[in-house]
Amino acid sequence: SQELEQSPQSLIVQEGKNLTINCTSSKTLYGLYWYKQKYGEGLIFLMMLQKGGEEKSHEKITAKLDEKKQQSSLHITASQPSHAGIYLCGADSPNSGYALNFGKGTSLLVTP
Amino acid sequence: EPEVTQTPSHQVTQMGQEVILRCVPISNHLYFYWYRQILGQKVEFLVSFYNNEISEKSEIFDDQFSVERPDGSNFTLKIRSTKLEDSAMYFCASSLGLAGVYVLYEQYFGPGTRLTVT
Numbered sequence: 001s002q003e004l005e006q007s008p009q010s011l012i013v014q015e016g017k018n019l020t021i022n023c024t025s026s027k028t029l030y031g032l033y034w035y036k037q038k039y040g041e042g043l044i045f046l047m048m049l050q051k052g053g054e055e056k057s058h059e060k061i062t063a064k065l066d067e068k069k070q071q072s073s074l075h076i077t078a079s080q081p082s083h084a085g086i087y088l089c090g091a092d093s094p095n096s097g098y099a100l101n102f103g104k105g106t107s108l109l110v111t112p
Numbered sequence: 113e114p115e116v117t118q119t120p121s122h123q124v125t126q127m128g129q130e131v132i133l134r135c136v137p138i139s140n141h142l143y144f145y146w147y148r149q150i151l152g153q154k155v156e157f158l159v160s161f162y163n164n165e166i167s168e169k170s171e172i173f174d175d176q177f178s179v180e181r182p183d184g185s186n187f188t189l190k191i192r193s194t195k196l197e198d199s200a201m202y203f204c205a206s207s208l209g210l211a212g213v214y215v216l217y218e219q220y221f222g223p224g225t226r227l228t229v230t
Binding site: 040043044088090092099100 | 116145147154155156168170201203210216219220221223224226
């Protein structure tokens with residue numbers, strides 16, 4: 001089965017700093033999805049990427065897919081306290097009927 | 113903005129009891145899912161549902177679990193005889209379509225039902 005490894009596991013950054021979260025798949029990536037989860041709450045959809053090299057941005061968050069490396073990165077520019085939460089990458093594949101398989105998440109804390 | 117809703121937000125039940133978790137997916141969505149997240153662990157897929165039947169299910173989704181779309185709006189997950197290890201946050205999700213090799217559809221998640229089995 002496909003495994004998604006996220007790094008780092010947790011991150012503490014000062015407000016205004018940039019940061020990057022990585023998600024590496026053990027198998028071929030078809031669709032890669034980024035979600036944000038606040039502690040004890042539901043998952044909020046951020047972005048989805050399909051094609052190798054695809055890059056998408058929403059406000060200060062940019063996600064990129066490197067198909068050859070089977071990896072995606074999520075970059076936050078000029079972090080704010082509102083960015084705090086758990087970032088999850090999820091991947092689907094034809095072998096799982098396109099159900100989402102998630103990584104363990106990266107916990108982000110932004111300090112003033 | 114349309115959203116997935118779930119009830120109850122928290123359910124406490126005794127081991128061996130049956131529970132039904134309810135979800136109202138986004139109204140024009142066609143595919144429905146249940147996931148669960150045991151405390152401190154990753155979100156895990158349970159089952160997907162389309163056109164009134166199960167499309168895909170994981171190893172977790174054994175005979176103790178069932179899903180139903182009893183009317184045009186609700187989507188339910190039933191656990192027949194709860195075990196301690198069923199304690200988790202259960203998330204319902206829905207999507208407009210089913211992802212394929214050449215197309216993606218985002219899944220929208222509800223806020224979750226925290227199930228505590230004592």
